[in-house]
Amino acid sequence: MPELPEVETIRSCLEAHQGARIVKVEVKRADIIRRADFELRDLIGLSIKEVGRRGKYLDLVLSGRGHLILHMGMSGRVYQVEEPGQIEAPHVHLIIYLSNQAVIVYQDARRFGGVWLVKDTRDFFSHLGVEPLARAFNTDYLEKALKGRKIAIKTLLLDQRLISGIGNIYADEALFRSGILPDRPSGSLSRREVEVLVRAIKKVLRQGIEQRGTTFRDFRDGYNQMGGFQDHLKVYGRFREPCPTCGQPLERVRLGGRSTHYCAHCQH
Ligand SMILES: [Zn+2]
Incomplete structure (x- = not known):
């Protein structure tokens, strides 16, 4: 998507x-x-x-x-x-x-x-949450949104009412880059983890834009051409491939109905 x-x-x-x-x-x-x-x-x-x-x-x-x-x-x-x-x-x-x-x-x-x-x-647009690349999306904002929540962190990141624009691919990639397991209860993240996650989300989205998007299957740009970020994905779509950090095979589970990719060794 x-x-x-x-x-x-x-x-x-x-x-x-x-x-x-x-x-x-x-x-x-x-x-x-x-x-x-x-x-x-x-x-x-x-x-x-x-x-x-x-x-x-x-x-x-x-x-x-x-x-x-x-x-x-x-x-x-x-x-x-x-x-x-x-x-x-x-x-x-x-x-x-x-x-x-x-x-x-x-x-x-x-x-x-x-x-x-x-x-x-x-x-x-009133139902949409903050733009993740805007300054308003920061450690304070996410920490407040997570507080006391038991919902899996990945599922929360996909909630467009809180943050608008993140989907399955960039959520998996940002969580991998943050070393955070996708099924962690949102409220269990430390302030330090929230800070790292916010930075990773912004970085992975900016890299996605620089590479003109991810073409996993259907996506084409405004000239009907494929994007390039699929070559830079570290976990998404790489089930059983070696983790780029530790070499262990990557895992895939369904979480909140969505296919979720992660490294059981590098993410905690
Ligand atoms: Zn790993």
Whole structure:
């Protein structure tokens, strides 16, 4: 599933279209529109003022105060093509034609994602927690969020209401880099461990962005190209491979319904 670094990678690709006007919109599957505060045809003539991101949501801020919000779900892609003839994928649900001749395509084979036409995002994004790369996400914030909680630390990191943008891959990687077992009760972490974990989360997300995201299966960037962070993963997807630190085989369990990778020797 695209997480913060993947959505950020798409966002930076699409920034090139800031200022372009929407000239035509085609919807192939109407049920991909999850909410519409205004009509789809109202998008025509509006320009893209800004390409933003909040958590795992891509936020196209339009002139006239509207927002076109996209979520990639499990398998979604948002990318630009120069020619409509390049749209070859079978699961394209939305096509946006821009005044600069670019065409932006939204496709999602498994349809866990969606498109929202939103007038005011304050309410729409109000359920989302702090951005993990923001200063507001720090040792004090996480320590307070963990206090007294019995829930596994990994499960807590995935709670978008507390921290928005971390998913399965970057949670496993950050916990490995912190030496913390994913199933540790959240409240059992020492302040020192919380500090190390916060630093590891920020670092692994920044590295993910630098490498243009992780392509495990479906992810493609805003040009429909694969990311590069999959070559830098230390534990995710490496069940039974030797731990890069100690050489012991890596473990995999299901935790909170999610496949979880760790080293039983290096993480405590
Ligand atoms: Zn190890």
